Amino acid sequence: xxxxxxxxxxxxxxxxxxxxxxxxxxxxxxxxxxxxxxxxxxxxxxxxxxxxxxxxxxxxxxxxxxxxxxxxxxxxxxxxxxxxxxxxxxxxxxxxxxxxxxxxxxxxxxxxxxxxxxxxxxxxxxxxxxxxxxxxxxxxxxxxxxxxxxxxxxxxxxxxxxxxxxxxx
Ligand SMILES: [Zn+2]
Numbered sequence: 486x487x488x489x490x491x492x493x494x495x496x497x498x499x500x501x502x503x504x505x506x507x508x509x510x511x512x513x514x515x516x517x518x519x520x521x522x523x524x525x526x527x528x529x530x531x532x533x534x535x536x537x538x539x540x541x542x543x544x545x546x547x548x549x550x551x552x553x554x555x556x557x558x559x560x561x562x563x564x565x566x567x568x569x570x571x572x573x574x575x576x577x578x579x580x581x582x583x584x585x586x587x588x589x590x591x592x593x594x595x596x597x598x599x600x601x602x603x604x605x606x607x608x609x610x611x612x613x614x615x616x617x618x619x620x621x622x623x624x625x626x627x628x629x630x631x632x633x634x635x636x637x638x639x640x641x642x643x644x645x646x647x648x649x650x651x652x653x654x
Contacts, residue, residue, distance in 0.1 A: 506598030
């Protein structure tokens with residue numbers, strides 16, 4: 486997959502996030518959804534839903550025109566890493582409901598909206614699939630995708646091989 490193709494996959498995830506809950510990345514006044522793109526020299530940009538600015542995000546300093554807080558900046562940084570190198574995200578980053586955090590629902594989306602976003606991006610290549618047995622994130626090498634056959638998983642953590650269809654997950 487090229488950087489450009491990965492940006493398209495990220496934009497589908499951003500759209501799913503913007504469709505639910507508090508609608509992060511969607512600005513009602515401008516009817517605008519944020520998106521990411523790759524410049525001709527491989528630099529990655531984020532077009533902000535509120536400011537409308539195409540923000541250069543390859544710098545670690547201030548992102549001029551980025552109007553969101555640290556949680557979404559971190560998410561956008563991880564999206565950029567996926568676009569650059571194909572590093573997939575753990576699906577728990579959707580909604581960040583990590584039990585070890587004091588306030589699990591950092592996004593303030595509520596469990597239902599978080600579940601809706603996760604369901605919408607379950608088969609997105611931006612995120613790792615989880616082992617159905619132990620929930621360990623599976624890499625592409627662990628999964629053979631040969632539709633219309635059911636997917637075949639070999640989990641390196643629990644050494645469990647399992648077949649499952651979309652419906653069973
Ligand atoms: Zn496993």
